[in-house]
Amino acid sequence: MSSAPTAQGPLVVGVDSSTQSTKALVVDSATGRVVARGQAPHHVSTGEHRESDPQEWWDALRTALEQCGPSAREAAAVSIGGQQHGLVTLGKDGSPVRPALLWNDVRSAPQAQSLVERLGGPKVWADRVGSVPGPSFTVTKWAWLAENEPASARATTAVRLPHDYLTERLTGLGTTDRGDVSGTGWWASGSEQYDESVLDMVGLDPALLPRVAHPGEIVGTVRDGDELPFSKGTLVAPGTGDNAAAALGLGLRPGSPVLSLGTSGTVYAVSERRPADPTGTVAGFADARGAWLPLACTLNCTQAVDRVAALLHLEREAVEPGGSVTLLPYLDGERTPNLPHSSGVLHGLRHDTTPGQLLQAAYDGAVHSLLGALDVVLDPDADRSSPLLLIGGGARGKAWQHTVRRLSGRPVQVPEAEELVALGAAAQAAGLLTGEDPSAIARRWDTARGPVLDPVARDEAALSRIAGVLSDAAPLLDRAPHGE
Ligand SMILES: Nc1ncnc2c1ncn2[C@@H]1O[C@H](COP(=O)(O)OP(=O)(O)O)[C@@H](O)[C@H]1O
Numbered sequence: 001m002s003s004a005p006t007a008q009g010p011l012v013v014g015v016d017s018s019t020q021s022t023k024a025l026v027v028d029s030a031t032g033r034v035v036a037r038g039q040a041p042h043h044v045s046t047g048e049h050r051e052s053d054p055q056e057w058w059d060a061l062r063t064a065l066e067q068c069g070p071s072a073r074e075a076a077a078v079s080i081g082g083q084q085h086g087l088v089t090l091g092k093d094g095s096p097v098r099p100a101l102l103w104n105d106v107r108s109a110p111q112a113q114s115l116v117e118r119l120g121g122p123k124v125w126a127d128r129v130g131s132v133p134g135p136s137f138t139v140t141k142w143a144w145l146a147e148n149e150p151a152s153a154r155a156t157t158a159v160r161l162p163h164d165y166l167t168e169r170l171t172g173l174g175t176t177d178r179g180d181v182s183g184t185g186w187w188a189s190g191s192e193q194y195d196e197s198v199l200d201m202v203g204l205d206p207a208l209l210p211r212v213a214h215p216g217e218i219v220g221t222v223r224d225g226d227e228l229p230f231s232k233g234t235l236v237a238p239g240t241g242d243n244a245a246a247a248l249g250l251g252l253r254p255g256s257p258v259l260s261l262g263t264s265g266t267v268y269a270v271s272e273r274r275p276a277d278p279t280g281t282v283a284g285f286a287d288a289r290g291a292w293l294p295l296a297c298t299l300n301c302t303q304a305v306d307r308v309a310a311l312l313h314l315e316r317e318a319v320e321p322g323g324s325v326t327l328l329p330y331l332d333g334e335r336t337p338n339l340p341h342s343s344g345v346l347h348g349l350r351h352d353t354t355p356g357q358l359l360q361a362a363y364d365g366a367v368h369s370l371l372g373a374l375d376v377v378l379d380p381d382a383d384r385s386s387p388l389l390l391i392g393g394g395a396r397g398k399a400w401q402h403t404v405r406r407l408s409g410r411p412v413q414v415p416e417a418e419e420l421v422a423l424g425a426a427a428q429a430a431g432l433l434t435g436e437d438p439s440a441i442a443r444r445w446d447t448a449r450g451p452v453l454d455p456v457a458r459d460e461a462a463l464s465r466i467a468g469v470l471s472d473a474a475p476l477l478d479r480a481p482h483g484e
């Protein structure tokens, strides 16, 4: 527990409700100083499916705020950033009808394929919705639910994203924001409205969806009740998806690339142009301000590499250079490249391959996918030599840092601030008090400050070896392992 030393401005709270845990920061809105912090874990189901109980996110939020001590109750405003895409289905009494289907649950791959065809193909989706939906997108999860658990779909009276669910529990009002709703697949980025024909196609009544708040809007105040972790009357900001929140938290300017290493791996940049990639590699998300956030995401990042280290009984930093082994670490199926049924593939094992080389190959495989996607995420005129901003839990790891430098050939900047999603949410909350753009607030707070690691020569041999295995293994990667 910690209590707040004297702050120079009103306190605000920023929350990151991500896949593995909820983190809460109490921040001095004048300076960006983190006055108190808390963190509590969530359970994600293992095996074939990825589900979590939304009630556990709420409990984790309360625990994280309790860890912050009394300062959280002094906060003048709060904002929630949350993992994207998850399908939260609420019944008449406001509680979940079933556990939430998370962004990394690939069960809806057949529904994704069929929805893409039914609307007229990938280009129609990209032009209209901004993204070609894969199994991560909420619309495909709803289609899966309607087909496979019709009773749950019928019992659903409200559909929410994870951050909407938590925001609504604070205010009592169903709201979302343009950043997070752009990951549903039922919000048309061209018109910035819910797409009635997509909703009609999946049999979802628009009345079940939350109102899309404007950037900078006060969506409500914390309602009365002993159960609530803030004081009554605290202002509540729209919140947003975790990647859009991190973009706010970095005070990101257009063209500056971010590589985030968390449960998911993501690469993105802010852009003034609305993205529309018919290949589906780039999701055409909106950001939380009024611009765009082209982004590519992998399902296998820090957890996949940590799993390989555990299998080898190695510490995660125990990598060794050399050798010719390639590991495509697609333990959970993969989204980038779009191979939802795939599993991990190992090639090039020799008698003299060391465990440390195998571990390095897992890092290489994970980073290769992200860097390949970064090329298409960036606008064609973007500066390809500016520093990559490295964030997320993995950014602390030396092996991750070195792998990104070696395979990108770019300088890498590692912000000292660890919780950029929660800081972005805090900046959004602070914006409610001052009327400023949250990104400008984050720049004033200097949140991106951190060492810039010099570039090293790009390891072209490793990149082409991985690309070769990826292409040669195509038939294997297109299907689940035999026996599954
Ligand atoms: N010092 C570290 N070095 C490398 N990886 C780390 C380190 N600390 C945490 N991680 C990784 O960060 C991951 C959590 O990242 P985080 O961004 O907090 O995830 P999420 O937001 O998806 O819940 C863990 O899976 C762990 O593997």
Ligand SMILES: O=C(CO)[C@@H](O)[C@H](O)COP(=O)(O)O
Pocket (backbone or CB within 6 Å): 018, 019, 020, 082, 083, 084, 085, 103, 136, 183, 241, 242, 243, 262, 263, 264, 265, 266, 283, 297
């Ligand atoms: O699906 C995406 C982005 O499209 C993921 O980035 C999720 O938003 C989960 O984020 P983390 O928990 O890994 O931060």
